[in-house]
Amino acid sequence: MSTSTIFHRVAFIIGGGSNVGMHVAQKLKTEGYRVAFGSRNPDIATLEQKELFPVSVDASNPESIKSAFDLVRTNLGEPSIVVHNVGIHFQPPVRNDPFSVSSDTFAKSCNIQLALFVAVQETLASFRSDKSTTPKVFIGTGNGLPFLKNMPPFFLALASQKATMYTMMDYASRAYAPEGFRFHYATLVGPDGGLPNLDPSAEVGFYNSGPAHAKAFWNLISADVAKSWDYRFTYAGEPLMT
C-alpha cells in the first residue's frame, strides 16, 4: 500500500472543467483530499501544476470509466468521493422537434447513461474496499430537467441523461444507506426553484456557479447526517428553502 493511500483521502471528479469541476476540486484539496480530475482531454501540465491528478476518461464509454477508476486506485488509492459532472446537450437539428435527433446521436446520449451505471458500480467497489470511516459520497451534478414541468422540447436527450441520473441517485441512496454510503443528485436552481440563469454573460447564473457548487457539495460531504438525495441549492450554495 502506498503512503498516499495511508495518509490521504481521495476524490475523483469525472467531467472536470473550469467551472464546477475545478471549484469542487480546489475545495476538496483544501480539505485534505488528493483529487483525480478526469475529462476526455485533460490539460496535464496545468492540472499537475495545481496538484491535481489528471485522468483521461470518456464518460460515454463504460470501459473507459473502468480503466479510469483503476488508474485512480493504482496511483492515489480508492476514492471515497466521486463527482459525476457530465451532461451533454445534443441539440436537435430542428430546434423544437426533439425526435429530429438521429438515432445514432441519441445512442451517444444513452451511452452516457450506461457509463454512469458503470461509474456507480465502480464507486461501490471502491467504497466497499475502503474500510476507513471517511465519508463515502457520490454526487451527480444535476439540472432541473427531471423534476421541472414544461421544459423546452430541444432538451430531450439531456433530460433523458439527467432523468436516469436522478433515478439512479434515488435508488442508490436508499439501497446503500445501510452501508453508510451517500448518493446525491445535486442541482443549482434559480431563486424560484426553476432553472438557473443560463446566459453565459449573466452576472449571476450557472456559468459562474463553481463556488456555489463547491460549497453545496462540501455541505453534502461534511454533513453529520445525510441530506436529501435530491438536493437543490441556490446561487449562494445554500439549500433551497421550500
Ligand SMILES: NC(=O)c1ccc[n+]([C@@H]2O[C@H](COP(=O)([O-])OP(=O)(O)OC[C@H]3O[C@@H](n4cnc5c(N)ncnc54)[C@H](OP(=O)(O)O)[C@@H]3O)[C@@H](O)[C@H]2O)c1
Ligand atoms: N443546474 C443547471 O441547471 C445546470 C445548467 C448547466 C449545466 N449543468 C450541469 O453542469 C455540469 C457541467 O458543468 P460545468 O460548468 O462544470 O461544465 P464544464 O466547465 O464545461 O466542464 C465539464 C467538462 O466535462 C468534460 N467532458 C465533456 N464530455 C465528457 C465526456 N464524454 N467524458 C468526460 N468528460 C467530458 C469536458 O472536458 P473534455 O472536453 O476534456 O472532455 C469539460 O471540461 C453538467 O453535469 C451539466 O449537465 C447544470
